[in-house]
Amino acid sequence: MRILILGAGPAGLTAARTLRDLAPSRSVDPAITMVSAESFPPYSPPAMADHFLTGREETLYWQGKNVCERLRVDYRPGVPVEAVYPDQRQVLLQDARYLDYDKLIIATGSRLHAPLEGYNLPGVYNFKSLAAALELIDHVKHGDVKDALIVGAGFIGVEVAVLLRALGCAVTIVEKQWLMPNILDEETAELVHHDLERRGIVVRQHTEALRFSGRSRVKGVKLVNGDVLLADAYVAATGVKPNVDFLDGSGLDVGWGVRVDNRMRTNLADIWAAGDVAETFDRMSGERYVHAIWPNATTQGEVVGRDMLGFSSDYEGAEKMNSMKHLGLPIMAVGESKGRDTLRRRDGDTLRKIFLDDGRIVGFRLAGDIRGAGTYRALMLKGTDVGRFGEELLDPRFRISRCVSPDVLYH
Ligand SMILES: Cc1cc2nc3c(=O)[nH]c(=O)nc-3n(C[C@H](O)[C@H](O)[C@H](O)COP(=O)(O)OP(=O)(O)OC[C@H]3O[C@@H](n4cnc5c(N)ncnc54)[C@H](O)[C@@H]3O)c2cc1C
Incomplete structure (x- = not known):
């Protein structure tokens, strides 16, 4: 059995580990291939900030740098998938090579969602992948960033604000609602606000950014009220969006994310999806949604591995759950x-x-x-x-x- 996993984040890697752990009890020894758009060993996005502050690698490479070797996974880093052809059971990579599969797992995660003009101008950074974060941090560590402006105060925006401040930058964060509005009620967010202010971070809540302005390079952020804010570095942290573009024309049912049932199966035979890319359902309300957090990604990866090998595997649904330890409280x-x-x-x-x-x-x-x-x-x-x-x-x-x-x- 040839299993192909698209994406080496926590969802893809957990699926691979589950398959390796359980396959012997089914007397099978699948050939597992895993591809990643990025050129690093599988890493943990929540551990990036700590890595940039302390240099520690063991939390960043959360399963060890040699995890693919240990799991006997044929890992192909650094080449994004271009298209999926379910009828041929093939995947086309951006370097024009094809990979065959018997069973496919889509675990391509999410990327920056920036419904803001100018977000793709050179000089606008994001923190959605290790490659993207490294560009910003290299810039900071070279001393080129005295002040940074972050647009969006979700948990990623707040984490970047705290990190850049700790690395010595003056930091302003702009948010059209309150801090972490998708996670916190306004009163709890006020405590985070105080914590950020105590660190010297300037928080501008209820302040809406209109666009990143500039022609060939970002020059500032224009606010809805007409003000323009200037900085040495600009970070877009306005949300995340499933990586599904390469699935156009594949016949897979895609809404905001890849739609799956309660066993993480897509509408097409022998194709599963897990993690930030998968549109599942909320455990409490049943509402269809993408809950882009770590525990959901790993649980879903495990469900996929189990289901593929015929173990009982009903997914209980995604949870809204965040724990924040990097703040003062x-x-x-x-x-x-x-x-x-x-x-x-x-x-x-x-x-x-x-x-x-x-x-x-x-x-x-x-x-x-x-x-x-x-x-x-x-x-x-x-x-x-x-x-x-x-x-x-x-x-x-x-x-x-x-x-x-x-x-x-x-x-
Ligand atoms: C800075 C930051 C902090 C976070 N902090 C927390 C936290 O504290 N708690 C929490 O619960 N969650 C946190 N998260 C969210 C959590 O990291 C994600 O929910 C989780 O990583 C999702 O796992 P995944 O495997 O679905 O996707 P990802 O981790 O995004 O991995 C996707 C993989 O797919 C690859 N890929 C993408 N496109 C392609 C393509 N076309 N072809 C091939 N490969 C592709 C990528 O290279 C990557 O290997 C944080 C995220 C970030 C960015």
């Missing part, structure tokens, strides 16, 4: 950031908020003290009615056994 954001009812406790820089609909937890935000996160998440996923506990729930020592026996919860 730990933050845990799970599920929705609002509900019909809110329980709230604030004590200085410690904030706990639990959002409920009809007595059931639909999300929570913890900042400063993230104790209780596991309990709240378990109750949320189970849909347990906790309305009767009211403010007691906010106690970090609240025990799951108060509302349900472990038998009921886990079976």
Whole structure:
């Protein structure tokens, strides 16, 4: 069996590892080939900032630099896929070579989504891949960047702001809503705001960028209010978009991402998709969506590996879940950031908020003290009615056994 994996991120690599781990119990020994547009060993995007600050490699190359050798994966880095031909069971690479497959995994992740004119001008950087991030960091480490301007304050924008500040740049971050609006409610975001300001980062919230201006090179960022902001380096961090362009004409069902069922199968036989490229469904609401976070990518990669070998593998659905440890205070954001009812406790820089609909937890935000996160998440996923506990729930020592026996919860 020839298995071809497109993409060497956490989704693709987890699929490869799962296949290698489980194949012997099915008495098969698949030939696994993995291609990547980038020329590095498989790496962890969340570990890039730490790598640039400390030089550490062990978290960046999270499975070891020689992981492909260990897993007996024929790794072909540095050549993007150009097209997929499912009828011929072939993939065309950009260097005009064809690769044959029996089973195909699409795990090409996501790239910068910048609905902003001028984002592709020379001089506009992004942090969506190691290659892109290196361009910016080389520039910074050569001392060419005294001040940096970041457009977009999602978790990537905030991470880049903190990194560039730590590397000695003056940093301004511009955001049309509040900090990390897709993850945090405005009150929790205020704590992040204070943290960034304490580091000397200038935060301009509720400030919308209109375009990166310039003819042959970026010269500034024009705001909707007409102001123009100038810097030595500009970073676009306005969102991410699945890497699906090369699938045009393949017959695969593609919406925002590659649409898959609850076993990560696409609409075409013997083709699966996993990770940031896959459009799955939300575990709580059932809504179809791309939840571009690490745990979803690795879980989906594992589901693909299991399903391909005929192991039971129903995917439970993607979760909205972010934990931030690189800021001055730990933050845990799970599920929705609002509900019909809110329980709230604030004590200085410690904030706990639990959002409920009809007595059931639909999300929570913890900042400063993230104790209780596991309990709240378990109750949320189970849909347990906790309305009767009211403010007691906010106690970090609240025990799951108060509302349900472990038998009921886990079976
Ligand atoms: C700076 C940063 C910080 C992050 N921090 C967090 C965090 O704290 N917590 C969290 O949960 N998530 C975080 N994420 C998100 C997380 O990294 C992603 O959800 C995860 O990497 C997705 O894995 P993936 O395998 O689907 O895609 P990717 O990691 O994007 O890998 C995609 C792979 O596909 C390859 N590829 C792309 N196009 C082609 C092509 N045409 N042909 C061949 N190969 C191709 C790429 O080269 C790459 O090897 C962060 C992301 C970034 C960028």
